[in-house]
Amino acid sequence: NAGVTQTPKFQVLKTGQSMTLQCAQDMNHEYMSWYRQDPGMGLRLIHYSVGAGITDQGEVPNGYNVSRSTTEDFPLRLLSAAPSQTSVYFCASSFLRTGGGYGYTFGSGTRLTVV
Amino acid sequence: GDSVTQMEGPVTLSEEAFLTINCTYTATGYPSLFWYVQYPGEGLQLLLKATKADDKGSNKGFEATYRKETTSFHLEKGSVQVSDSAVYFCALDSGAGSYQLTFGKGTKLSVIP
Numbered sequence: 001n002a003g004v005t006q007t008p009k010f011q012v013l014k015t016g017q018s019m020t021l022q023c024a025q026d027m028n029h030e031y032m033s034w035y036r037q038d039p040g041m042g043l044r045l046i047h048y049s050v051g052a053g054i055t056d057q058g059e060v061p062n063g064y065n066v067s068r069s070t071t072e073d074f075p076l077r078l079l080s081a082a083p084s085q086t087s088v089y090f091c092a093s094s095f096l097r098t099g100g101g102y103g104y105t106f107g108s109g110t111r112l113t114v115v
Numbered sequence: 116g117d118s119v120t121q122m123e124g125p126v127t128l129s130e131e132a133f134l135t136i137n138c139t140y141t142a143t144g145y146p147s148l149f150w151y152v153q154y155p156g157e158g159l160q161l162l163l164k165a166t167k168a169d170d171k172g173s174n175k176g177f178e179a180t181y182r183k184e185t186t187s188f189h190l191e192k193g194s195v196q197v198s199d200s201a202v203y204f205c206a207l208d209s210g211a212g213s214y215q216l217t218f219g220k221g222t223k224l225s226v227i228p
Contacts, residue, residue: 031214042119042218043159044202050214058215090159094214101147101166102214109161 002027006091006107008031013081021076021110023091029105031094032074036060036087037109043090043101049074088112117142120218121205123163128195128226130146131203136190138179146207148181148188149216153202162190162203195226 007022025032028060033048045058049068065077078085091107122137140146150162150172163172167181177192188205205219 001173033215035218040220042220043206043216045215048215065177079218092216096214099166101164102208104216106159113119 004070004091004093004105004107006089008110011113013078013087013112015081015083015114017081019078019081019088019114021078021091023074023076023107024072025074025093025105026072027093027095028058028071029093029095031102032068032072033058033092033094034064034066034074035090035092037090038087046076046089056077059095078112083114085100086112117146117207117209117217119205119207119217119219121203122177123220124202125223125225128224129195130197130226130228132226134190134192134195134199134224136203136205136224138188138190138219140186140188140205140207142186142207142217144210146209148176148179149208150188150190150202151204151206151218153204153221155201159204165166186190188198195224197226197228200226201206 003073006008028111035043037043044060047066049055089110094104118215135171148165149164150164151159163174164174165181179188181191202221202223204221206216
């Protein structure tokens with residue numbers, strides 16, 4: 001099925017460990033982004049990409065790295081996990097609609113706990 | 116910068132009650148406006164959207180009208196069901212070249228039989 005696939009769905013890390021959250025889309029969308037969802041905070045943008053080889057920071061980028069070597073994949077790396085990074089992470093891809101405005105497709109999320 | 120403010124929750128309603136969740140925004144340019152819904156344990160689903168002033172988005176009995184004069188996009192439903200229990204997020208993208216969403220903090224709705 002076409003869409004945005006995130007792995008893993010759940011992860012527990014120890015403080016200081018590193019890991020990569022995977023995100024892949026098969027819709028050939030140019031734009032991809034990562035959000036984190038925290039209680040009472042809504043979703044906040046971490047990093048985004050406007051195409052292969054191009055990335056930029058969002059609202060809360062500290063402690064995270066991204067790269068975009070292909071159109072399909074946009075992994076999010078936690079360099080040294082901290083308890084403050086306990087959150088639910090959503091990847092999204094977006095595209096410009098022919099009728100105007102943007103469409104957004106979200107993955108099902110990764111629930112990360114840092115202990 | 117862009118921002119979205121939506122009413123604080125949680126909101127608890129009886130089945131068949133009328134629902135309004137207020138949403139106001141601040142944005143430059145000509146934003147598109149969205150309502151997303153998150154059911155317990157699930158990801159985000161687009162509920163409805165509007166791309167220009169006076170547009171009305173509707174889906175599953177929910178409606179919201181893009182009011183530029185009041186910078187609002189309030190969500191309404193005439194008769195809620197238990198299955199509508201979820202968290203609702205108002206969001207915007209600021210238009211040309213944006214391709215990113217700015218979200219409100221979410222409103223948790225519980226509908227009791």
